[in-house]
Amino acid sequence: GDTVTVADYLLQRLIQLGVTQMFGLPGDFNLGSYMRFITCLLTRLMLLESSYRFLGTYMPPDATILIQFIPIVVQDYVEDSPITWVGNCNELNASYAADGYARVKDSSLGVILTTFGVGELSATNGIAGAFSEHVPVLHIVGVPSTTQQKSKPMLHHTLGDGRFDAYFKASQQFTISQATLTNAATAGAEIDRILTDCVVAARPVYLMLPTDLVHEKIPSRRLRTPINSLPPQNDAEVEAFVLDEIMKLVNEAEQDVLILVDACAIRHGVKKELEELIAKTGFPVYSAPMGKTAVNETYERYGGIYVGSISHPEIKERVESAKLILSVGGLKSDFNTGNFTYHIPTTRTIELHSDHTRVQFASYHGIGMKNLLPKLTSRLQPHFEDAKEIPVPKFVRPVPEEDNQIISHTWLWPRVSQFFRPKDVIVAETGTSSFGILDVPLPEGAIFCSQILWGSIGWTVGATLGAALAAEDLGLNRTILFVGDGSLQLTVQELSVMLKLGVKPIIFVLNNSGYTIERYLHGENAHYNDITDWRWTKILSTFGGEEGKNCQSYTVRTKDELSALLDDETFANAEKIQLVEMIMEKHDAPRALKVQAELSGQTNRYVLP
Amino acid sequence: GDTVTVADYLLQRLIQLGVTQMFGLPGDFNLGSYMRFITCLLTRLMLLESSYRFLGTYMPPDATILIQFIPIVVQDYVEDSPITWVGNCNELNASYAADGYARVKDSSLGVILTTFGVGELSATNGIAGAFSEHVPVLHIVGVPSTTQQKSKPMLHHTLGDGRFDAYFKASQQFTISQATLTNAATAGAEIDRILTDCVVAARPVYLMLPTDLVHEKIPSRRLRTPINSLPPQNDAEVEAFVLDEIMKLVNEAEQDVLILVDACAIRHGVKKELEELIAKTGFPVYSAPMGKTAVNETYERYGGIYVGSISHPEIKERVESAKLILSVGGLKSDFNTGNFTYHIPTTRTIELHSDHTRVQFASYHGIGMKNLLPKLTSRLQPHFEDAKEIPVPKFVRPVPEEDNQIISHTWLWPRVSQFFRPKDVIVAETGTSSFGILDVPLPEGAIFCSQILWGSIGWTVGATLGAALAAEDLGLNRTILFVGDGSLQLTVQELSVMLKLGVKPIIFVLNNSGYTIERYLHGENAHYNDITDWRWTKILSTFGGEEGKNCQSYTVRTKDELSALLDDETFANAEKIQLVEMIMEKHDAPRALKVQAELSGQTNRYVLP
Ligand SMILES: Cc1ncc(C[n+]2csc(CCOP(=O)(O)OP(=O)(O)O)c2C)c(N)n1
Ligand SMILES: Cc1ncc(C[n+]2csc(CCOP(=O)(O)OP(=O)(O)O)c2C)c(N)n1
Numbered sequence A, B: 001g002d003t004v005t006v007a008d009y010l011l012q013r014l015i016q017l018g019v020t021q022m023f024g025l026p027g028d029f030n031l032g033s034y035m036r037f038i039t040c041l042l043t044r045l046m047l048l049e050s051s052y053r054f055l056g057t058y059m060p061p062d063a064t065i066l067i068q069f070i071p072i073v074v075q076d077y078v079e080d081s082p083i084t085w086v087g088n089c090n091e092l093n094a095s096y097a098a099d100g101y102a103r104v105k106d107s108s109l110g111v112i113l114t115t116f117g118v119g120e121l122s123a124t125n126g127i128a129g130a131f132s133e134h135v136p137v138l139h140i141v142g143v144p145s146t147t148q149q150k151s152k153p154m155l156h157h158t159l160g161d162g163r164f165d166a167y168f169k170a171s172q173q174f175t176i177s178q179a180t181l182t183n184a185a186t187a188g189a190e191i192d193r194i195l196t197d198c199v200v201a202a203r204p205v206y207l208m209l210p211t212d213l214v215h216e217k218i219p220s221r222r223l224r225t226p227i228n229s230l231p232p233q234n235d236a237e238v239e240a241f242v243l244d245e246i247m248k249l250v251n252e253a254e255q256d257v258l259i260l261v262d263a264c265a266i267r268h269g270v271k272k273e274l275e276e277l278i279a280k281t282g283f284p285v286y287s288a289p290m291g292k293t294a295v296n297e298t299y300e301r302y303g304g305i306y307v308g309s310i311s312h313p314e315i316k317e318r319v320e321s322a323k324l325i326l327s328v329g330g331l332k333s334d335f336n337t338g339n340f341t342y343h344i345p346t347t348r349t350i351e352l353h354s355d356h357t358r359v360q361f362a363s364y365h366g367i368g369m370k371n372l373l374p375k376l377t378s379r380l381q382p383h384f385e386d387a388k389e390i391p392v393p394k395f396v397r398p399v400p401e402e403d404n405q406i407i408s409h410t411w412l413w414p415r416v417s418q419f420f421r422p423k424d425v426i427v428a429e430t431g432t433s434s435f436g437i438l439d440v441p442l443p444e445g446a447i448f449c450s451q452i453l454w455g456s457i458g459w460t461v462g463a464t465l466g467a468a469l470a471a472e473d474l475g476l477n478r479t480i481l482f483v484g485d486g487s488l489q490l491t492v493q494e495l496s497v498m499l500k501l502g503v504k505p506i507i508f509v510l511n512n513s514g515y516t517i518e519r520y521l522h523g524e525n526a527h528y529n530d531i532t533d534w535r536w537t538k539i540l541s542t543f544g545g546e547e548g549k550n551c552q553s554y555t556v557r558t559k560d561e562l563s564a565l566l567d568d569e570t571f572a573n574a575e576k577i578q579l580v581e582m583i584m585e586k587h588d589a590p591r592a593l594k595v596q597a598e599l600s601g602q603t604n605r606y607v608l609p
């Protein structure tokens, strides 16, 4: 018809943007919204009739009630929306899941729905992390009615002092745009405004949805114009000038131009443009840690990971001696740059960013790489045919021979590298994992997810859930998680949601008796870096799984045990959720972490008086 | 000596305020502080030599390393501090634990230490809850050095855009005072300022502790003057006037004065003053839900819980017909007042608050109850000897006879009421539990903890840990938790910390297949109110417990099974942590919840178009 409810409007927009899953927990201030989403769930359920994937692997005891329930609620809505509702265990995990989903679902966004106060504030860290790492996440909060927002009664979930805007104010610190819907007339435009900001800036946004507005009718007309998710056009004159400047430097450097890709190349969606640039110029390509998998790591002219002084010496040498560095989507955080140890003079640097360009010392605001890159590629292409001659050491890490059976970091990462398959989604937790995985190449089409800037431990567990759902959606391969025993303890319950939804990640738990990464920073043997010993292989069954049926857990203590498992086809095919506890040494760490910890420890170190 | 380090200063202040436990997680920005606290832990460990309570029940594998480690670190500090370090599983749980600790440890405060950004923001909900419910919690955050705060490098755990004050700004919404230590000269005064605000206002405060200041030396002189935790004196003239006004109304009401106690009587520390007032006047006493256990519930002139229209009819009738209501520490939130259904005219009301007094329509700012109450008591005492004649229906709830074996809410709460012992600490989660427990009396000296205003589910799990530690400290009896299956999923990992520390709560899990309370608000049979079925009796052993040794789990399905368990002396003596899964009906709820849900549902209800 000509009108839709506010909830429908929002949903339609999300569907247009490719959203297929929504994360969160119910609460009485958002039940109105839930009611709406459950209809979608049920629609999907009907479509998939024979499969109970969305209700867990068991036939749910109330399936018949649900089916009876369908006509009442769904009938009016059957036409719409394949968005399914993921009920998470808690809101932090839900925010992590939305983040993980958005990272894999490239041009779409992650969505989390929580209730007022208690729900939304539990997600703060997850939303702030999405801000920090440039991930588009929409945070919808079900809030008291517009009338209550004005009269400010002392409702549950309030601070008790009438400040109904406190959560909104806090959210302003961690989101790029906020909207609090106050009337039907502006609701559609407000939703469009924050959704546009979310996808264009690749940052989280915040939406307050009062209980009474959810089902207000608004015109549907706007829905016919899709949300623009492209960045603004560059000013033609400035852009031409910038291209000339770049070409000057490129010419001066002769063949010796090197491309360094980083986080924002992925987050601001220029992987395609980058691929063209690389293929057509043949320039050598290296990646910062956060840019891992922006470029196919098996590409012959890809040289591996550059992290300043903690890079492999050969990589460091190659990158730092190039005459010109074309940096694409750079994000120079401490852990992403070997604690700020780039040895590349600004005079030899061109930086392409999502919303500006730097050529040596000059900044050009408003000149974004999405539009600049194709033009740059075509300017470059005719010229540098023999840039292809510059040698690039192959990025390979053979499995080292060690004369013991200990699962060491030096052995582990090259070994699992052989296990990866094209289009796998590989998630690595902050800790020894995120350092170890950097050192080895991932296959073609693989997607790497890690929080190298934000570094909130426990993030991967929720993120893996979201990533796995997105991967299914996109027809990618397996989702593989590496997580420390310490980190997994923060968010472990989300494994139960994986069981419920039937996603099938392979989860490698690095059991090294605690917070090894912190031992490198402080308190090598200190009690506060120990954790309680859990029975990791019992976790899945405790959370409702049936070992051997819809889940499988393993403990491996030796290289041979792990190798055998990795070589097992059934295991490798990931037909159910699998958890592999790997027993490792408390004080072992990947080379890069040892060096990094030394570098960053110096800055924060407390020296005993 | 004449100087102490900033960390020592802070610690000494906390010790003076009676703090014995500190909650949180390590991170590299707070390791300096941890280093300091670990020394206290180790000191304590040495003192308790024979017991490994603080390292779990097993002999820790690295005990010898720890012992070797002691001389290096502890030697200089052996003299001080019985504060022990509780390493939590995640920061939200840690904040809940600090909150629970502070609630039980009446005149002290709860302390949580987290790392910059990722750590602190995970605790936001817990801190906001402490604000809402008037709980004194100090949130210490280990942050980058003062130099880094100025130069703003792109460190891990930052938002990546140089806003180093964003977390501070967010914290301003949820804490009553904040301090960011910037130099040694003001550090002591700043610490004192926020600690004073914390304990006087009974609200959370926020402290940023830069890595480089932790071990700066500052004068110790201030430490000789203890922190003042008393509220300011009342203006004598205004106070005298107010007392006259009150006496006028009391005289007019003749004998018919009724005392209604509420949350702030507990939180703002007037339980003693209240006891005097009650004992000396003999006025009938009733309690709002949040005031439960402010007054001994077995006291003969205590009539039970008043919650507006959802009170038991006899209680409602008594309270609403009294000629004058003396309300002490009132906090009129929706769930605390039966959705704002007090039928008591303002003309018949006197309200005593922590920082003001209301007599009918007149407000007297700055006249606080802590100082007013003793004066009021002495003015009242000579007069109303026969107020004691007003009948008060005894607050008892006999166990009903039911002709089935289902563990129903009507049967459950009176039955467990018989199980309680004096000085038990009883914690009830938001959901059917918090409604059910209100209906039954608790024994003398019992402490009741629940979040009736904030209502963040999962809170009780962390809170129980903190409460149990505080209870041990104060020589109280058992800590008993009632928690819904839905709520427990949010924060379940904290059970492992209970195992580690060897605290021994009895945990009743109400397994009613999901979010029953929400079913009463919306979506009776909806999928989003279902949860995955966990194997509850496997939880403790999965988290490292040894069934029968340091933990015990039970499932009870019938009234007889539960009764037998409650009557079992070994069980009742709570010698190890125990978890009791109670199988209950999905759609059953305590009477009060059914009525309340109806009342509050109307406000937030979404009606299908
Ligand atoms: C939410 C949060 N809390 C605390 C920290 C500080 N921290 C960083 S790494 C780490 C320990 C990780 O331990 P584990 O997962 O076992 O990793 P590994 O032993 O492999 O290093 C901690 C506590 C953090 N980054 N995020
Ligand atoms: C952090 C948080 N998220 C969501 C909610 C909304 N909520 C209130 S009660 C509840 C369900 C509680 O279920 P359960 O613990 O099983 O209790 P019961 O079934 O006994 O009612 C939910 C989801 C909340 N109050 N707090």
Ligand SMILES: [Mg+2]
Residues within 6 Å of the ligand: A484, A485, A486, A487, A510, A511, A512, A513, A514, A515, A516
């Ligand atoms: Mg570890």
Ligand SMILES: [Mg+2]
Residues within 6 Å of the ligand: B484, B485, B486, B487, B510, B511, B512, B513, B514, B515, B516
């Ligand atoms: Mg339940």
